[in-house]
Structure formats: structure tokens, C-alpha cells
Amino acid sequence: MSRDALSSHIKAIDRKLAGLTPINSEERCMYKVHEQLRKVNEKAYKPMLLAIGPYNYHGKVGQGFMEEHKLRYLKQMLKRTNESSVEAYFRALRELEERARNCYVECISLTTNEFVEMMLLDGCFIIELFHKLEDETPRDDHDPIFQMRWMRNEIARDLLLFENQLPFFVLTKLFMMIESNQTPLGHLGEHTINNEQTNEITCLESSTSADQRVQIKRLGDLAISFFSGSSPFQEWGVEGSSSYSAEKPFRLCRMHKAITPPLAKIVHEHLKVGDMVKNADFKHLLDLIHAMIKLSVLDMELDRAIERQEVGIKFKKGVIFKHLFDVISRVVSPLPAKIENMKNGICYAVKLQKSGLKFNIIEIFKFPYRPKKIEDWSSIPYGTELRTAGVKFKMAEKFRDKLYENEVWEFLPEYDAIAFQDVGVGLEEAMRFSYSLGLNKNEDGKKKLCGAIFNMVKKFMCLPFLNKIEHWNSIPEGRELKEAGVEFKKAKKFRDTKDIIKPIPNATELKERGVKFKKAKQRTTFSIQFSNGVLEISPLRIEDETETVLRNLIAFEQYSPYNDSSYITDYMCFMDDLIDSPKDVELLCQKGILENWLGDNEVASTMVNKLGHHVAISANRYSIYAKTSIDMNRHCAKRWNEWKANLRHNYFNSPWALLSVLAAILLLGLAITQTVFSIIN
Known part of the structure; x- marks a missing residue:
């Protein structure tokens, strides 16, 4: 290589280095699924009808049918807002171009105008689609999305693909501009605001940021309303932001004895996700659905923790004697403290008298002899919220300490x-x-x-x-x-x-060990609980789109920083252990836990087993189902349950085996009887 060629090559490398932009982990949230995970089921990550974002070829997906439909929706949106041009929207999105590009990890070859046009068409289509579901919004009778039920389900599926996303702040920007041009804040379509919300908005009318928060929150509710009417979320119990309440984590914090390191983390996660839901601070639509599912799982765990604490208080051994001891201690324990205060007070009075001051001896005990501890609520995560909810500082400190302790664990x-x-x-x-x-x-x-x-x-x-x-x-x-x-x-x-601490046996083996299966009453799909030999699992409908939705939720968790929110992955691991063969699917279907709409039990078991292929699981992360697995394995490890399992597996696994055992017992009885009679004679 000549010196000039070498010099030009070095300069080209230097230009590449100079052109590198710093990695912003908060913005970079949209990846492409790696090849190993994709090859397990490529169709689960590809849009069938609707392409969103720069990762998919818009003209090829669904033969480009939806591209022309996006233009129709944009035209209808302009008509609804009494506008004649997209200039304002285009200029607003152009200001967001750099930030939006930073959200995508892969290199995007689109020019500035092409990229902004893509955001405009995709974003307005999504918002107009959500609007059309409101009864007060007139629909086009010739719109195929609402004429054909399957088309809406396919669009809902495509909107939740990991590689088929727009940044949520792009949607919120467009939504606020559209709403400001269409209706005043007090009228929000079908979602009528109640008195409490109206008062809240009225108080905040002077604040533009408060108005924006209300609009963004409404966008999240419209999105959840759209997905909840589509398969498979009809059975998943995904609710809107209005259902969120922080009372459960606050209540658990008041029960300071109930707080353990894992529970402190659950409380913190609940408050953290609650902030996301209240402020609609999502990365994209898939993140929104994931947050709502995560919140429902955390709700379930808090309910169980509160229930366990209340049961422990009621039935704890020696609780009567504890109450008696508490009564006695209330009377006796203050005496040493009062005597000590009196001594300190007298010493303090002597010092003051020596300095020439005179006062009534009774006033001694009004002095704060011991300095009062400063309550630094800022040192506690969500300290302001805990204080407002009536949590005592001592309990809040314990919550903080247990949360930090969990990080050490x-x-x-x-x-x-x-x-x-x-x-x-x-x-x-x-x-x-x-x-x-x-x-x-x-x-x-x-x-x-x-x-x-x-x-x-x-x-x-x-x-x-x-x-x-x-x-x-x-x-x-x-x-x-x-x-x-x-x-x-x-x-x-x-x-x-x-x-x-090991993977649980499959459903058939658990039944042999005396475990009973029961359909849980909770609406949360990911509710799993084991108590007194009974395993309660919320029902799961396995249909065409179930695998796609689960795979994309798992992919989102795989690319989340530190893999810290793997609730869907934990659920997948548990169900993978529970289902090994078509027999397990058949058993769970008989108990009402599974609804196999695929028809073939072998297809359903294969689908569940493949969900975990090439999925990384953090070795140091405490699974939310770990305690359930431990309790089940402890139950199965009891000798009597092992004996029952061996008998059922080896001797009662078929009618012929049962008949042979009964015949052997009968022959043994006859032989004993014959021996007895021969001895007597």
C-alpha cells in the first residue's frame, strides 16, 4: 500500500471516530432482535399488515396496502381538525428528528425528509386509529379495518412488535397538537372526565405542563382501550391508568415487620412503575403494555404480602401473651426513661442555677434534653409520597434500609x-x-x-x-x-x-405427588400461587397471536438495561417447567388453566417449550416466582408424597397395571388364607 493510500485510509478512520455520537442509554431503546432468537420463530417478529418505524420495508409489508390507508387517515385527521396542510406537524417533528433517530440502535439510511414523513404518517395513523374507536368519532363505513374483525386484530399484533415501534414522545407530540386543534381540554370524547378529574384540571389550567400531562395520560388510556379489545388482551385484564393506586405499597410500608429485602424491592418497583403510568412516561407502545402487565403482577405480590402479614398477626403463637406483655411494658418501661430524664433535668437545672438563672423546678422537663432526630425524608426513595401517605419515618427508614440490603443480596x-x-x-x-x-x-x-x-x-x-x-x-x-x-x-x-432450589416437576409429576391444580380467580394472567398443596394459576388462552405477543414482550425484557424487569421471562420459565409434553397441556386444560385454541396439545406444548430458546436469564436475579417454586419442591420432597408418586408412576399409570396389582394382592390374600386353613386342619 502506498503512503498516500495509507494516509487517506487513516484519515477515513479518524473521520469515523469523529462522527461517533455518545451512547445515551435512556434514549437508545429500539433494537433489532439478534439472529439466534429470531431463527426460533422469524414470523413472530415480522409485521403482517402494518409497518411502523424505519426497521421494516413499508412497501413490502402487506403488499403496501396500509401505506395508502395511512394517507387516508392523515387526510381525515386534517379534516377533523379543520386544517388544510401538514406544515405545522412536519416542522414540529423535524425538531424531534435527532432525538428520535437516537432511539434506534441500528443505522437508519433514510434522509431527514423521509424520516420525518415516516414519523408523520405512522404517528397520525396510530392516533387516528385510536380515535376511531370512540363512539363519538364518526367512522368511514368503507374502512376495511372496522369492516373486517381480523384486520383490527392483525394491526394490534403488528403495533406490539419489538421492531415495529415509534418513540412514544413522537406520538404524544402529535396527539397534543391534534387535540389542541380539535377540542378544548374539558371535552375529551368518550372518556368523560369525572368531577374529581375536572377539579384537578381546573386547578392546573394555568400550567401548560399540567395540561400536557393530562393529554399524555389520555393517550395512554386510548392505547390500552384499543389493545384490550383485541386478542389476546381480552383475557389478560390490562387496565388503564385510572386503575392505578399506590395504597397497597404504602399499606405494606406501614406494616414495618412485613418488609423484607425482596418485598422492599417490589414496593419500590410498584412506585416506580406507578410514576411511569401516571406520567405516561413510556418508550413506546410495547413498553406501555409491559408496564401495565408488570404493575398487575406487582399488585398481586403486594396483596399476598399484606394477606400473609395479617394472617400472621391473627394466628401467631403466643399472641395473647404478647398483648399482655405489651400492656405491662407500656406501664413499666416509661419509668426508667422518666427517672433518667429527671436525673438529666436536675443536672441541667443545677448548671443553669450556677449560671445565675432561676425558674420553677416543674419547668425542667419541658426542655429537650435529648436532641430530636432530624427526619431526612429526602434520603428515602419516594420519601415525599410515603410521608404524604402517613408512613412513619421509622418505617420509611426500614423500607430504605431493606431496599439497599436487597441490592447487596x-x-x-x-x-x-x-x-x-x-x-x-x-x-x-x-x-x-x-x-x-x-x-x-x-x-x-x-x-x-x-x-x-x-x-x-x-x-x-x-x-x-x-x-x-x-x-x-x-x-x-x-x-x-x-x-x-x-x-x-x-x-x-x-x-x-x-x-x-431447582426447576419444578412438570404438571403430570406434580399431580402424582399430590399437588392439586386450581384455576385462579385473579384477572391477572401471570398470577401463580401455591398453598397447602394447591397450585392456583390464572387461565391462559393459547391462540394464534399468543406466542407472538409473549415473544416480543420477552425480547423487550432481553434488551432492557441490566435485565431488571423480567416478569414475563420469569412466567415463561415457570410455564416451561410445568409443561413438558402434551399430557401436561391436557391436564391443565382439564383444570381450566389453559384454553388451547390451537387444537393440538403437542403444538401448544412445543410452543411453550420453545419460548425460552436463546433467552438469557440473569443468574443473580430473584425471580418473582422463586418462593412458589421452593414451596412446591418442598412439598414434593416429603417422603409420603414421593412414595405416592412412585406408586402412581410405576403401578397405577394405566388400568392394566392397576388390575395386575389388584390381582397380585388377591392372589397373595388367597395364598395366606390357604396357609391359615392348612395350619388349622
Whole structure:
């Protein structure tokens, strides 16, 4: 290579480096699905009728039918707002071009005018489509979207594809401009504002930002209304922003004893998602639906936590004696404090008298001898909201501490963290154990016994008369647990809990182990609960678009920063463990948990099993269904349930096997009877 060619090549690289823009993680939210995930089912990520955004070829999707329809909708929108030109909208979107381009990770080859035109046509089409669903908005009798039911379902499907999105701020900008040109704020179509909302808006009329928030919130409600009328969301119970209430997390915070590190995270997530819903702060339409599903799952977990706390208060052992002790302590415990205050007061009075001041001795106790602790609500996440809701500062501090503690727990190996928290081992002991275990593992496996020895000692220690002896050799890493300060009883529970932290058996095996299945009453599709041998699962309808919606929600979670909101992925993992074969699908259908509209049970089981292919799962993330899985595995590990499962699997798995067992029992009885009679004779 000549010197001139080399120099030009170096300059070209320098220009590329100079042209790089800084990565803004908050803006960059729209990716293309990687090839491994796409190849599992390519059709699930491709639009069939409607192309939105720059990632899909608009002229090829649906033979370009919807491109002309977008122009018709734009014309109808201008007519509805009494406008003759798109100039104002085009100029407004041109100002958002750079920000919108930054949302897409892939390189976009469209020119400025092409990109802005794409945003204008796609955005106005979506908004006009939402408007047409309102009864007061006149519809075109010749509009095929409303003439053919299947077409609306296909459009709803395409609007929720991960690669088929517009930035939500583009939609909100267009929506506010359209609304300002169409109607005053007090009249919002079919969604009539109630008195409370009217008063709120009236109070905020002077604030443009407040008016904008109301309009943006309404756009979110229109979007949810559109999707809730389409398959499969008709059965998913996705509700609008008006259904959001922060009372449940506040109520749990008032029950300071109920707050654990995982629950503190759930409370924080609930308040965080609640802010998104109230302010309609979404990345795109798929993010909006994901947020509403996530909020419903968090609601479900808070309901259970509150229920557990209330039941624990009512039926806790020794609760009567506790109340008596509390009454006595209220009378007795203030006495030492009063005596101490009196001593401090007298000392303080002596000092004041020496300085020449005179006053009544009774006034001594009015002085704040001990400085009052400053309540720094700004140091607590959502401190202002907690304070307004009546949460005491001490309880709010505990919520903050448990939330930070949860972040430390996430540094531990997932199985260790779950097991330690399940048996009640504190964070300090768990950290000491993890640290000492890490040191010992680096010492060439020194003092590490083989699995056979551990199992032998463990079985030996199960004898009743040896059960109470603290034999630390029966526990893997027993020495480290002892040095970390873990009690022997909790160490045994920790060992047993770690043994059962594994994927749950499939539905057929669970039935053999005595687990009963029940259709849950909650509307939330992702509601799963296990109690007293009964597994309650909300019904799921498996139809043509179910896989597409689930796959795109999972893809959105895969590309979320730190993979911190994987509620759909957790649900997919649980259902994947539960369904291994067509028999499992048939069993769940019999119990009303699944509605298989695909017809073939094998097709449904294959679909569920493939949802997890090439899906990354965070090793240190606490699954929201972890406690349910632990309880189920603990139930199945009981000896009687194992024996029942072996009997059913080996001897009662078919009518012929049952008949052979009964025949063998009959023959054995006859043989015993014959032996008895022969002895008598």
C-alpha cells in the first residue's frame, strides 16, 4: 500500500471516530432482535399488515396496502381538525428528528425528509386509529379495518412488535397538537372526565405542563382501550391508568415487620412503575403494555404480602401473651426513661442555677434534653409520597434500609441468597459465609468432602436420637457456616432449602405427588400461587397471536438495561417447567388453566417449550416466582408424597397395571388364607 493510500485510509478512520455520537442509554431503546432468537420463530417478529418505524420495508409489508390507508387517515385527521396542510406537524417533528433517530440502535439510511414523513404518517395513523374507536368519532363505513374483525386484530399484533415501534414522545407530540386543534381540554370524547378529574384540571389550567400531562395520560388510556379489545388482551385484564393506586405499597410500608429485602424491592418497583403510568412516561407502545402487565403482577405480590402479614398477626403463637406483655411494658418501661430524664433535668437545672438563672423546678422537663432526630425524608426513595401517605419515618427508614440490603443480596449467588432469606439468616452472616467460602475454594479445594460422604453423614444424622446433635459435618460447607455465625438449626434448613432450589416437576409429576391444580380467580394472567398443596394459576388462552405477543414482550425484557424487569421471562420459565409434553397441556386444560385454541396439545406444548430458546436469564436475579417454586419442591420432597408418586408412576399409570396389582394382592390374600386353613386342619 502506498503512503498516500495509507494516509487517506487513516484519515477515513479518524473521520469515523469523529462522527461517533455518545451512547445515551435512556434514549437508545429500539433494537433489532439478534439472529439466534429470531431463527426460533422469524414470523413472530415480522409485521403482517402494518409497518411502523424505519426497521421494516413499508412497501413490502402487506403488499403496501396500509401505506395508502395511512394517507387516508392523515387526510381525515386534517379534516377533523379543520386544517388544510401538514406544515405545522412536519416542522414540529423535524425538531424531534435527532432525538428520535437516537432511539434506534441500528443505522437508519433514510434522509431527514423521509424520516420525518415516516414519523408523520405512522404517528397520525396510530392516533387516528385510536380515535376511531370512540363512539363519538364518526367512522368511514368503507374502512376495511372496522369492516373486517381480523384486520383490527392483525394491526394490534403488528403495533406490539419489538421492531415495529415509534418513540412514544413522537406520538404524544402529535396527539397534543391534534387535540389542541380539535377540542378544548374539558371535552375529551368518550372518556368523560369525572368531577374529581375536572377539579384537578381546573386547578392546573394555568400550567401548560399540567395540561400536557393530562393529554399524555389520555393517550395512554386510548392505547390500552384499543389493545384490550383485541386478542389476546381480552383475557389478560390490562387496565388503564385510572386503575392505578399506590395504597397497597404504602399499606405494606406501614406494616414495618412485613418488609423484607425482596418485598422492599417490589414496593419500590410498584412506585416506580406507578410514576411511569401516571406520567405516561413510556418508550413506546410495547413498553406501555409491559408496564401495565408488570404493575398487575406487582399488585398481586403486594396483596399476598399484606394477606400473609395479617394472617400472621391473627394466628401467631403466643399472641395473647404478647398483648399482655405489651400492656405491662407500656406501664413499666416509661419509668426508667422518666427517672433518667429527671436525673438529666436536675443536672441541667443545677448548671443553669450556677449560671445565675432561676425558674420553677416543674419547668425542667419541658426542655429537650435529648436532641430530636432530624427526619431526612429526602434520603428515602419516594420519601415525599410515603410521608404524604402517613408512613412513619421509622418505617420509611426500614423500607430504605431493606431496599439497599436487597441490592447487596443480589451480589451473592442466587441460590445462596434465596436459601438464606428463606430460612431467616441475616445478611451479615450470609456475607461472611460467602467470603470465607470464596477463600476456601481458592485453596485447591482444601477440606472439601466428596458428595458420597456428605450423603452418608446426612442419612446417618436423620436418625431421631441424633437429630438434635450439632453435627456440622452433615452440612456441606458446615465449617464456613459455623464460622459465619449461622445457627445450626438454620444451617440445616439452609442445606435442605438449597437441595430443593431447582426447576419444578412438570404438571403430570406434580399431580402424582399430590399437588392439586386450581384455576385462579385473579384477572391477572401471570398470577401463580401455591398453598397447602394447591397450585392456583390464572387461565391462559393459547391462540394464534399468543406466542407472538409473549415473544416480543420477552425480547423487550432481553434488551432492557441490566435485565431488571423480567416478569414475563420469569412466567415463561415457570410455564416451561410445568409443561413438558402434551399430557401436561391436557391436564391443565382439564383444570381450566389453559384454553388451547390451537387444537393440538403437542403444538401448544412445543410452543411453550420453545419460548425460552436463546433467552438469557440473569443468574443473580430473584425471580418473582422463586418462593412458589421452593414451596412446591418442598412439598414434593416429603417422603409420603414421593412414595405416592412412585406408586402412581410405576403401578397405577394405566388400568392394566392397576388390575395386575389388584390381582397380585388377591392372589397373595388367597395364598395366606390357604396357609391359615392348612395350619388349622
